[in-house]
Amino acid sequence: MRPARRLTLTDDVYEAVRALIMDHAVAPGDRVNIDALARQLQVSPTPVREALARLEADGLVRKRPLAGYTAAPLLTRDEFDELVEMRLVLETAAARRAAARIAARHEAGGEASRGEQTDTDLAELRREADLPGPAPETEGYAALAAFTRQDARFHNRLAELAGNRMLHEAVVRLRSHLHLFRLHFPTAHHDTSGREHHRIVDAVAAGDPERADEAMRAHLLAARDRHLPHFTEEG
Known part of the structure; x- marks a missing residue:
């Protein structure tokens, strides 16, 4: 150290x-x-x-x-399932609301500043959607620290774009990324997670709440499945 x-x-x-x-x-x-x-x-x-x-x-x-x-002790399987359930409730709602707000801005039209802000928000969200791979010549948390930080920024920023302060704060307070990556480091999936993020951004940018909900739900369930082997290994 x-x-x-x-x-x-x-x-x-x-x-x-x-x-x-x-x-x-x-x-x-x-x-x-x-x-x-x-x-x-x-x-x-x-x-x-x-x-x-x-x-x-x-x-x-x-x-x-x-x-x-x-x-703190590690998440138990029941606590892990509860965390996933909470994310499905909160983050699908955030994706739907963010897409609906983009759609409303598109329908309003005619306001250059509003359009510019939308473009800025989406460009920032898309930048955060890309996730870095493991840092070279490192292991454990150090290898994935940048991944976990950016993954958290993506989900927190999307919740912020939903326009509901209490919803955003609830997503941030879950600290789900810290708890999940303390439990297990699925090191081979940064590209997969990035692609899932981009599908969410595409749906939000299209102003399609249903597709945004589906893309977020699919991402969270896939992330759940990537962590499940930990519980099998632990017996």
Whole structure:
């Protein structure tokens, strides 16, 4: 573990501790030793505590009175199924609403600024749809950190385009990508996921709520199937 850079100390410590948890270097359910982490990262305990507070909001650690922090347990199969069910409810609704808003803008017509904003939104969404492959000469979470961040940005941005603040916040609060990729790294599917993303963007850009719903549902169910082997391996 390299020492954290001083210019971006808080973010560096957060990323470093998150990587340890995602890679199970701090095993699920284990106590997090703040002083030991501070020594390992060559920082004071303060930024470690700040990082743990952020990770608690992410659902990756839990804080208990008088006991400190522990790494959150992995999702059980029932919890995994519940997470997928929640995503199907929230994210298909977001895709439908985003497509409907694009359709409404198209029907309004005649407003250059509105059309330009639509084009900008869709171009940004399409950029986020492409997912990077594993980083060379890395393994575990480090190999897929860029993938998980961009995957989250795509889904969060699409929810934002739905135009419902509470729906967007609910999608973001699920932190589904952190929990799923802590569970299992399906490293061979970044191209497949990217193609599924682009089918969603195509449907949204066409202003077709039904097709956007179907494309998002197909993507989430395919992503579910890519993670199911973990539960088979775990017995």
